[in-house]
Amino acid sequence: MVYSPPLLPLLIVAGAAVIAFLGDALRIGKIMPWWGGGAAIAAAISIMVEKLTLGDFLYWNSSATLLGVYLSLATAAGLTFVAFHPLPRKLSGSFTGLLLTALTGSLMLVGGQNLLFLFVGLELQVLPFFALLAWPGSGRGALEAAFKYALLAALASAQFAIGIALIYLGDGSLAVIPPFSGMAGTIYGLIGVLALLAALSFEIAAAPFHAWVADIYQGAPAPMLIFLSGVGKVAVMGALITLVSATPRLQLPVAVIAAASILIGNLLAYRAGHLRRMLGHSAIAHAGYFLAALAAGPVGTIAASAYALVYGIMSVGTFMGLSSLPENSVAIPWTVLRARQPVLAGLLGVTLLSLAGMPPSIGFFAKLFVIIVDIHGQILWLALLVAFGSAFSFVYYLSALWKPATLSNPDRLLCRRGWEGFAALGILMLALGWVLVPYGMG
Amino acid sequence: MNLGSVFILLPWLAAPWLATRRTGGHCFAMAVALVELVLALVLRLAPGMLHDTSHALFIPMLGALWTLHDGLLGGTLAVLTALLLPISLAFAWRLPEFRALALAALVMEGALFGLFLADNVLMFYIFYEILALAGAFLILRTGHKSRTAALLFLLYTVVGSLLFLVALVGVYVLHGAQTGVYDFSVLILADTRIPATAGLWMFLGMVAGLAVKMPLFPLHSWASSSYGAAAPAGSIFLSGAAVTAGAYGLIHFAMPMLPQAALQFAPVGITLGAIGTLYGAFLALNADNLRHFAAYASVSHMNLAGLGLFALQAQAMRGGIFLLIAHGLVSAGLFGVVAVMEARGLTGEWAGLGGLFRRAPRLGAWMLFFFLAGMGLPGLANFPGEFLSLAGAFQVLPWAAGLATLGILAGVIYFLRIYERVMLGPLNAVLPDALADLRQGEWLLFWVLGLLTLWMGLDPQTVLAHLGTLLSAHGSEALGGGGHGV
Secondary structure (H helix, E strand, O other): OOOOHHHHHHHHHHHHHHHHHHHHHOOOHHHHHHHHHHHHHHHHHHHHHHOOOEOOOEEOOHHHHHHHHHHHHHHHHHHHHHOOOOHHHOOHHHHHHHHHHHHHHHHHHHHEOEHHHHHHHHHHHHHHHHHHHOOOOOOHHHHHHHHHHHHHHHHHHHHHHHHHHHHHHHHOOOEOOOOOOOOOOOHHHHHHHHHHHHHHHHHOOOOOOOOOHHHHHHHOOHHHHHHHHHHHHHHHHHHHHHHHHHOHHHHHHHHHHHHHHHHHHHHHHHHHOOHHHHHHHHHHHHHHHHHHHHOOOHHHHHHHHHHHHHHHHHHHHHHHHHOOOOOOOOOOOHHHHHHHOHHHHHHHHHHHHHHHOOOOOHHHHHHHHHHHHHHHOOOHHHHHHHHHHHHHHHHHHHHHHHOOOOOOOHHHOOOOHHHHHHHHHHHHHHHHHHHHHHHHHO | OOHHHHHHHHHHHHHHHHHHOOOOOHHHHHHHHHHHHHHHHHHHHOHHHHOOOOOEEEEOOOEEEEOEOOOHHHHHHHHHHHHHHHHHHHHOOOOOOHHHHHHHHHHHHHHHHHHHHEOEHHHHHHHHHHHHHHHHHHHHHOOOOOHHHHHHHHHHHHHHHHHHHHHHHHHHHHHHHHHOOOOOEHHHHOOOOOOHHHHHHHHHHHHHHHHOOOOOOOOOHHHHHHHHHOOHHHHHHHHHHHOHHHHHHHHHHHHHHOHHHHHHHHHHHHHHHHHHHHHHHHHHHOOOEHHHHHHHHHHHHHHHHHHHHHOOOHHHHHHHHHHHHHHHHHHHHHHHHHHHHHHOOOOOEHHHOOOHHHHOHHHHHHHHHHHHHHHOOOOOOHHHHHHHHHHHHHHHOHHHHHHHHHHHHHHHHHHHHHHHHHHOOOOOOOOOOOOOOOOHHHHHHHHHHHHHHHHHHHOHHHHHHHHHHHHHHHOHHHHOOOOOOO
């Protein structure tokens, strides 16, 4: 393929990934997370440069640019954060390489305008996570989670492939925006597009494709969940934005999935009783809020990108905070955490409130935009559902915040001085990130 | 940075500092509260201070979030809030959970000041939510430390206020569709043409969000568990000051934005207020302890205030607002009595009370004073408010006003009956032998509250005169029958 400028971010990340894989052999694995972080930041800068350029299969439009920059920066932040964690101590070169591969896939998903390109992106993003979730040194639960994820994600990929085949059968084109007719023009196309929607809904754990999420959130190591939910899901949300904005006929199915996700996610999260499972179930509800924005048509695209971005930041914050706790904790031992890592405890508190949608955190503004676009798009019932879901979510998020929990052995808490800086930055972003909106609009 | 921003942010800056302290902090919290009282008086008495307001935090599509203005109603309610905070802190002085209470109350104070000064409705909503969360924290960390009560309180307010938000966004989107200007400023939103049916639904949503805080019948059931679970010193602030937020939102935001719908809703609002007054009175009559009794008495009075506000009639609205302020003082007195009794180890259950007057005559005297004020004795604070509300409402919906009058009659019965149960009669055997009467400090606090109650009752004109000018600013649009409506 001839080199085209929009591919530059992908080339940077993929090249860095190859070098990182070699890092272990060259015995410079220790510095590889930092190398990966640098490469991801370089990718973010190059996306900013490539803003609004249209490549063959890739278009850095505004939502793709926004999410692409976010994904790169989140990966960079996650990598440097995890460098302090004992988990990637073994094989840290391969660890970095896998994460950068996943980032490559994520960037392809966000910017891709061709179905095969999206499929490759999906595979590139999903496959590394099989290995990452079961990284050497994590427990049996993680292994189980990785196995479940592998099985179900493979199923979703297969569905995606079938969808592509059907669409190709329908109008013989693989472009997301076909030149002559809509993708859902024929009956094959319609079924194919629905299959794509189902596959992508599966990846973001929207109901009724949500069954995997709680088990994986419970079993997988917290540092990996920073990437799985803060990068992986956001990238798939980006692909959904591309798909649904190109196919207006999808708005009704999206609205239905959104409503089901909000209802089921909130009910399951309320009954979870386990911190990680609660987060997993509430992720279903968040997928629902995201889809609710997407259901509102063209205006909804902006709100959906904003929601994906905010959801990503909140997930990164949550799992950064949880990385400090022992993997099997069912609640947050606030007293110990506050004594050992005060800023990180603050970050966890702020993210929980932000997830619930407490103003003036960015979580609130994201939900506000969803409600605004839904009312604007005359889907009042969905706006009300978002509002009620958000109100109801206070019950379980605040329970997590209030529940008195103790840690039998405080030494099991991971304490890193370096994490406090990340936490301070996260608190600032979550609590006051919306102040930057006017600057970001320019 | 102007005076208004300092006024709002000072308690919020004080709160984290208090949170990092492991002990003490009493004098610091009290000093901040007194400074805020002085600032509130300055802002109220010299309303020109805010005129150089800058528009800060401009967000595209949302408008300038940090826009402050000074209204007489907001200023008056801010003075009430600023007055109740030091009183609440003083009653909590010896409690082990003083710092948690002061922390929550300071955050609530900042949020209340913010919403009294806010010009942007979205900012009002943000302050309103912060107020709810801080209130829930207060209930969670003081008194019975009941998680259920805190959650119930939070759920009621958050569900209600999200309905408010949806209704508000409805107005905002309509306005944007009509004029192309997307902005949450109340001055801009009040200019929207709203179809009658949609307007009524929006008004219902707003009422659901705002009335739940007052608390208006039938959204009142959080009140008894919240006021009953929080430390009584905290309930002073919760019942006296925090409830004014809902009423203020109704008068300042909901009614001017949807005047036509407000007029349509008036008969329903009056009826609900009347039923609430009567129902609160019956609940108070059957309350199972002193805390719940004070809570239901407060609910009954607030419903009467709501009746006055919803009547949309000049006299009744003045009465409603007056009662709102008076209720703050009287409710502080009632919960103050409960706080003093609990500080002496009395639970407030009826079985442990009786004949207390023999042991603590000063307490008994002040309790009688505030009970009489609560009954609406002429010459004390509640009377002008109750009288005006009912007199105004009679002209709009006589039978409902008559029903509410029955509630006041029931008030006489329940106040006297409870007084008899607690203070009079034979001395209860379970009471401890040595029961200290009011201490110097408590004595002083009751004097402050009592003199203010007396002043408001004897000289209502001072407050009412200002309310007149204030209503011409806020209510005339609504009273005029909706200049902007369809």
